[in-house]
Amino acid sequence: MGLQMDGTQDNRQAATGPREATKVVTGKEAGADKGKSGKGKEGKESKEAVQAITPQAVDFSRWYLDVIQKADLMDYAPVRGCIVFKPEGYALWEACQAGLDRRFKETGHRNAYFPTLIPASFLEKEKEHVEGFNPELPWVTEAGGEKLEEPLALRPTSETIIGSMYAQWIHSYRDLPVLINQWANVFRWEKRTLPFLRTTEFLWQEGHTAHATEEEARAETMRMLGVYTDFVQNDLAIPVFRGQKTPSEKFAGAVETYSIEAMMKDGKAVQAGTSHYLGTNFAESFGIRFLDQDNQLRPVHTTSWGASTRLLGCIVMVHGDDRGLVLPPKIAPTQVVIIPILGAQEREAVLNAAHQLYDQLRAAGVRVKLDDREGFRPGWKFNEYEMRGVPLRIEVGPRDLAAGVVTVGRRDTLEKGQLALNAVTTGVKAMLEEVQANLFRKAQQFQAEHTSDAETLADLEQLLETKGGFVLAGWCGEAACEAKVKEQTKATSRNMPLEIPGHLSVHPHAHCLVCGRPAIHQVWFARAY
RNA sequence: CGGGGUGUAGCGCAGUUUGGUAGCGCGUCUGCUUUGGGAGCAGAAGGUCCGCGGUUCAAGUCCGCGCACCCCGACCA
Numbered sequence: 278m279g280l281q282m283d284g285t286q287d288n289r290q291a292a293t294g295p296r297e298a299t300k301v302v303t304g305k306e307a308g309a310d311k312g313k314s315g316k317g318k319e320g321k322e323s324k325e326a327v328q329a330i331t332p333q334a335v336d337f338s339r340w341y342l343d344v345i346q347k348a349d350l351m352d353y354a355p356v357r358g359c360i361v362f363k364p365e366g367y368a369l370w371e372a373c374q375a376g377l378d379r380r381f382k383e384t385g386h387r388n389a390y391f392p393t394l395i396p397a398s399f400l401e402k403e404k405e406h407v408e409g410f411n412p413e414l415p416w417v418t419e420a421g422g423e424k425l426e427e428p429l430a431l432r433p434t435s436e437t438i439i440g441s442m443y444a445q446w447i448h449s450y451r452d453l454p455v456l457i458n459q460w461a462n463v464f465r466w467e468k469r470t471l472p473f474l475r476t477t478e479f480l481w482q483e484g485h486t487a488h489a490t491e492e493e494a495r496a497e498t499m500r501m502l503g504v505y506t507d508f509v510q511n512d513l514a515i516p517v518f519r520g521q522k523t524p525s526e527k528f529a530g531a532v533e534t535y536s537i538e539a540m541m542k543d544g545k546a547v548q549a550g551t552s553h554y555l556g557t558n559f560a561e562s563f564g565i566r567f568l569d570q571d572n573q574l575r576p577v578h579t580t581s582w583g584a585s586t587r588l589l590g591c592i593v594m595v596h597g598d599d600r601g602l603v604l605p606p607k608i609a610p611t612q613v614v615i616i617p618i619l620g621a622q623e624r625e626a627v628l629n630a631a632h633q634l635y636d637q638l639r640a641a642g643v644r645v646k647l648d649d650r651e652g653f654r655p656g657w658k659f660n661e662y663e664m665r666g667v668p669l670r671i672e673v674g675p676r677d678l679a680a681g682v683v684t685v686g687r688r689d690t691l692e693k694g695q696l697a698l699n700a701v702t703t704g705v706k707a708m709l710e711e712v713q714a715n716l717f718r719k720a721q722q723f724q725a726e727h728t729s730d731a732e733t734l735a736d737l738e739q740l741l742e743t744k745g746g747f748v749l750a751g752w753c754g755e756a757a758c759e760a761k762v763k764e765q766t767k768a769t770s771r772n773m774p775l776e777i778p779g780h781l782s783v784h785p786h787a788h789c790l791v792c793g794r795p796a797i798h799q800v801w802f803a804r805a806y
Numbered sequence: 807c808g809g810g811g812u813g814u815a816g817c818g819c820a821g822u823u824u825g826g827u828a829g830c831g832c833g834u835c836u837g838c839u840u841u842g843g844g845a846g847c848a849g850a851a852g853g854u855c856c857g858c859g860g861u862u863c864a865a866g867u868c869c870g871c872g873c874a875c876c877c878c879g880a881c882c883a
Contacts, residue, residue, distance in 0.1 A: 338877080357874065412881070434883085468807060468881055475882070528883095536883095548883065585883050618842050656843035663843095674842055684842080767879095805882095 330664070332599045337543040342472070344593055348602040348665050351472050358470035358477035362586070365610070365665065369589050370480060372608035374460065376512045377482060377584060380504045386456040386484060391438050393462070394429040399437040402562040406436065409529020413465040415477075431464040436530060436555070436581055439485045440563035447577060450489050450569050454497070458484040473590035474547065474806045481585035487565060487577040491556070494578035498554040501582040502535045505550030513588065514605040514717040515539045515595045516724050517549055518747065518801055520772030525756050528581075532556035538771045538801065540724045541594035544745030546771050546803040549591055552582035590806070595720050596689075602666030603688055605716050606709040612644040613705055614662045618655050618674030631673045634683065634701055641702045643709070663688060668712045669705060671696075689715050730781045734790050737802060738766050747803045749777065751786025751796025758791035762802055771801040 330347060331339040345351055350366030353359075362370060378388070394417060400407050410433045417429040432438070443455060460482050470476050484501060488494040502519060509515050517537035527534035531553035539549040559565065560576035569575050596603040606612050615638075617631040631647055638645040646667075648658055655672065662670055672684040682695040685704070689712050696704040727746025731737040740748050748768070752758060763769050777785075777799065789796050 336877095342876080353875070355874085463883085465882070467883095469879095479883075481883070551883070583883070587883060616842095620841055651841090654841050654843090654845060656841085656845085658844085659842095660844050672842065676842070 330599060330601055333542060333597075338471075340597075340599070341590075341594060344597050344601050344664075345472055348593075350589065350593075350602075353472075356477070358467065360472050360476055362480075366589060368610035369592065369604075369608060370586055372610065373508075373513075373584070373586075373588050374482070376508050376608065377504070378458075378460075380508060381458050381482075381484065384456075384500060384504060386458045386486075388459060389457045390459050390461065391435050391442065393432050395432050395435075395438050397428045397430060399441060400430055402437060403530045403559060405558075406530035410434070410465075413467060415464050415466050432461070433463055433465050434581075434583070435459065435461070435463075435483055435485065436559055436579075437563070440559040440565060440579070443485075443487050443577070443579075444563045444565045447487060447565055447567050450567055453487060453489045453567060453577065454493065455487040456484075456497075457486065458482055471590075471806065473593070474587055476586075479586050481583050483581060483583045486580045487560075488579070489567065489569065489575075489577065491578045494556075494580050495554050498533070498535060498552050498580045498582070501580070502537065502550070502552040505537050505552070505582070505584055508584075509537060509539065509549050509588070509591075510717065512605065512607045513592055513595075514607075514713055514720060515549065515591055516717065516721045518772065518774055519776070520774040520801065522551075522772055523752075523756075523759060523770045523798075523800065525759055526770055526772075528553045530555065530558055531581075532558065535775075536772050538747075538803070539591050539595060540720075540727060540746060540803070541591070541806070542597070542723065543594070544727050544804070546747065546801075546805040547587065547591050547594075548771070548805070549588060550582070550584040553580060555579040555581060596716055597666070600660075600691075601664035603716065604666035604668060606668045606713045609666065609668050610644065611646045611662075611665075611667050612709055613638060613646070613669045613671060614658075614667045615645065615647045615671045615673065616655055616658045616662075617647075617649050618672060618677075619649070619651070620675060623675040623678065626678055627673055627675060630678055630698075634671065634673065637702055638705060641706065643702075643705060659686070663691075669708055671701070671705075687712060689719070725778065725780070728778060728781065730786065731790055731802075732786065732788070734762060734765060737762065737768065737790060741766055741768055741804065745804070747771065747801050749774070749781055749786070749799055749801055750790040751788050752798045752800045753789035753792055753794045754797045755789075755792070758789055759800075761791050766802070766804075768802040768804050771803050771805065773798045773800050 330343040333340045348365060349363055350369070351363055352361045354361050400410065414433060415431045417431065418425055447453065447455060462478055462480050464478050466477060467475050486494070486497050488497060506517060506519055509517055517539050519537050520535065522534040522536055528551065533554045535552045536548045537550045538546050541547060557576040557578055559579050565577045565579070566574050567577055592604065593602060596605065615631050615634055617627045619627060628649060631649060635645055635647040659670065666688060668688050670686040670688070672686065677683050681698050683698060683701060684693055685696050685708065686693045687708065727744055729740050729744065729746070730749040731740055732750070737748050737750055759770050785799055786796050788794065
């Protein structure tokens with residue numbers, strides 16, 4: 278279909294200006310001579326400094342904070358550790374909800390909603406569970422000016438309250454399985470917060486299922502881990518390592534916890550989704566029993582699984598670059614933005630063509646936006662939509678129309694090319710798929726390049742210093758050895774992988790990296806958010 | 807929760823050392839000229855100087871106590 282991409286990047290460099298000039302320029306140096314004479318070169322540089330994003334290489338966490346604010350995803354709320362999801366950011370969450378919810382429904386789950394307030398006595402029923410969550414629980418102790426008889430916690434997760442309800446709902450094997458999910462907000466009073474990745478209140482989904490047998494519950498646990506893997510890799514274009522959490526990292530109250538771990542562009546890990554086999558722990562604590570076919574009363578086996586707005590942080594930190602956000606087409610609220618070039622000539626023709634393209638693409642199911650605002654120059658719009666991560670940009674101007682084409686810019690590669698006017702829809706759809714695939718490929722390549730294996734603690738330390746990322750090593754299973762790794766390297770065990778990447782799987786590590794005794798597990802170690 | 811830093815117009819920052827009429831750039835508004843990678847000129851508006859308390863004739867500036875954000879550590883989806 279006549280796609281030609283020619284890297285039109287030369288002028289872009291000039292537009293951005295020297296990288297050095299765009300960084301901090303904290304006025305400490307720049308502001309001093311900003312008097313009335315400070316025009317010309319001074320003025321120009323400061324203008325770019327204001328709008329630029331701190332480059333990743335200069336300060337990754339500054340970059341992250343710049344991007345999420347300049348892409349208009351969030352704002353800080355008046356309460357410490359809390360953020361507002363602005364429409365641009367919330368739209369991303371809605372896209373995650375849509376992708377996940379569809380998969381949950383396809384696997385037989387239904388949505389319900391349980392209360393935010395959880396009686397203190399409920400949390401206390403599962404010993405490990407209370408101990409795990411107590412340090413980060415906010416409490417309601419007073420209402421209407423009177424002290425409550427029993428304090429109510431703002432839920433950090435809902436196993437207990439759901440367990441108490443399941444105990445009332447489940448009596449017979451005929452009532453099983455129960456497959457329920459809820460979309461909710463939860464609270465965890467973390468000491469240190471970071472927008473999207475760790476906030477005091479966050480949004481998530483938590484699935485809670487009850488089954489007649491261990492086998493079935495375990496299958497459910499793995500099936501949902503698969504659902505997360507599918508969604509995160511295919512829709513968010515983020516490659517992940519699946520695996521089982523070590524006992525010290527597992528969910529408080531679970532028998533086994535599984536996770537998918539994603540790698541950010543600074544090499545740090547983020548747990549992008551988690552699935553627990555809870556055994557009969559909550560069933561015993563809450564008395565969730567059913568009469569089985571053999572007329573025996575048995576506890577149910579439960580699972581729970583969750584993914585949160587933390588995913589938004591992953592999207593930003595896996596795909597973003599120095600120009601801002603880069604969104605995978607499948608979840609981009611706007612997939613294509615059309616920017617008409619409105620000069621003095623041919624205004625009518627250009628606008629008509631732009632509107633026609635808009636209608637065409639919309640009819641074809643593409644999430645398209647037409648920005649025909651006057652008073653913003655095309656170049657300004659180019660930069661703006663790149664910062665916001667829109668996957669494709671279509672430029673329509675007099676020159677394009679004369680040639681019977683439109684100019685298309687790709688956010689992921691920053692290349693520009695042409696599409697014939699009569700083939701825009703098919704061309705755009707193909708390109709959206711290419712962008713999606715390319716983002717995954719690039720992330721996968723990055724992941725592979727920052728993945729290694731270590732025989733000893735010294736190896737691990739060395740690798741973390743030099744190339745960062747994930748390091749696979751053997752482990753004897755002793756918590757003390759795991760703790761030693763953390764203490765010495767600041768890297769934590771991420772999970773014990775279900776599958777090991779090709780270039781590392783040649784020789785499973787036979788010995789524990791710390792004590793040298795026989796290894797009974799392979800473990801991913803990484804510094805983590 | 808400990809150590810360090812920051813808080814002044816929508817945004818980015820000077821001004822705080824040595825107390826004395828609130829500043830600059832970008833953005834915003836108006837007008838004209840512009841429009842293929844963050845346009846130019848002219849004019850204008852815009853401030854509880856994070857909050858509370860104190861010292862002083864006078865506090866953005868000095869003192870005390872809070873709060874928020876950022877960075878670094880101990881705890882975590």
